[in-house]
Amino acid sequence: MTQSTTVPVGSFRTGRLAEGRPQALDAWRVTTDDAEVAARIANLLGGQPQPNEGGGKLAHEVLTKVETVRLLMDGPDAVAAHMILWGSKGIIHQCDGLEFLSPEEKKGQPCGCPPVFEDRKVAAKEGRGPMPSINLTFRIAAEPALGKFHFMTSSWQMAAQLSDLTDALKRINGPAICDLTLELVAYTTKMGRGVCYQKPVVTVLGSPDTVTIEPPQVAEPTPTPAPSPLRREARLTSEPTIPSAMESIHSVSVSAALLRQAAEVLGTAGHEETVIAALSEIAAGRQQAAELFRLREQFGQITAIAGRALQGRDSALT
Template identity: 40%
Template sequence: MAPYPYYSPSRGQKLDDAGADRPRLSAPDPVGRFHVARQQDGRPIAVSAWRVTTENPAVADAVGGLYGGVPQMSDAGDEHVVEILTRRVHIPVSLGGRGAISLRMVMRGAGETFHLCDGTRFLEPSGARGSLCGCPASLADRKAAAQAGRGPTPEVRVDFRLADLPELGVFSLVSTSWELAAELPVLAAALDTAAVPVVGVLRYELVEFTTRSGIAVSYRRPVVEVGSTQVLAQDAVRLAA
């Protein structure tokens, strides 16, 4: 494998779902991140299989060796990370119980975070932490508020190890899917009742359908499977309008 340069991103670097995911507050940085898309001209573009980014060249080499793909410096807007466009759509994983998943509601704009809560109480700023955030109780009402530009959107994070090489460290997947947020209680219950670590699969799925008006629509989404539990994740990367 040809050598490639390595750079460490600054702590202030802003990242996104289609590029490298935003770090979660009060959580250790993962050794790598899984994505359903990459940035191209500022827009998320789906790829044919799992995309993995990492700041560690040894991790990149290991992922490429396991799942195919040549580690290379990202040219999709993540200039400080190495990316691997793997050849795998199914990745066996292990999760460490309920603590492997988390949800927070976030509203951002112009490079700033205006709202960050757990759905009930503020997480930031520190002066407001623990006070009621004012978000509606139901997810449906939260979604309506977000679509009207008056409320935050979900940010679900799943942490896991690669079942094929668990000693490599913890990876993460961050999704802004409302569907995944809605299914989170079911997944949490499955993780609560299963032995730790919980064996699962990350599946990269292509969804295709035709609207009532005859428009063909397709998008990619990850599916998180734990036993017989399926959780449909990120469905926001649409390939056709």
């Protein structure tokens, strides 16, 4: 796959630095060197232009209010992907999964990466193999004249779906309307530890002739709850993160007693399972559909779903 040589006017990001610490975000962050572009992004996607203090070399940043942005991608050439292993002096291994792309003396030779995708992940985790490096180039569908943006990620989930993405773009046979979404994933590991992270997902919708280009909808800002022990560990990566005491844009304030009562209502066996159940269709019958959708998208609203479920139980007992 090739990549356009046009210099992007800005970058989409899933995280930033806050007081020197990496921080995961619940909505897209856009950085740019152009103040006018930053102002237009804020108008389209919400948020306020501000000096970039969250990391990266570009001068301005906008912390948007949206988790989904409608894009215009110029076919499969808008997707560039390879595998990279970094060393102390720079890149020591760069390949396409089959052959070396660098260094020059090895270019075209078999790279030796495991043929099985899961084995590649294990090798990368142990520091023996490269990780994905994916670069998406696109325009914002509501205002393509603004210029090209890009999004870079090392997400293994996106790497696993790249062939489906490029095949879908090929079928459009021209510019394609797509949605780029930060999708919340929450689950409990076999060791009983709660895990949550934002997964970038690209959905190909169709050609501009068949898909209505609607301006992105600005989400309502989520009130910042009081500090609590339940927090998501903040990282810039798109991979799973283990909850810790590290600060995040959105946190969840739920007492242990409330979680125990919610577990009785939802029929769950532990705190992590209770949180996941509240975000899943298990609770669909207890809440209005629109509210449930918002709660699933905004993890910080978990208190509301648990509290209202308890109200329903208490009402039934009186």
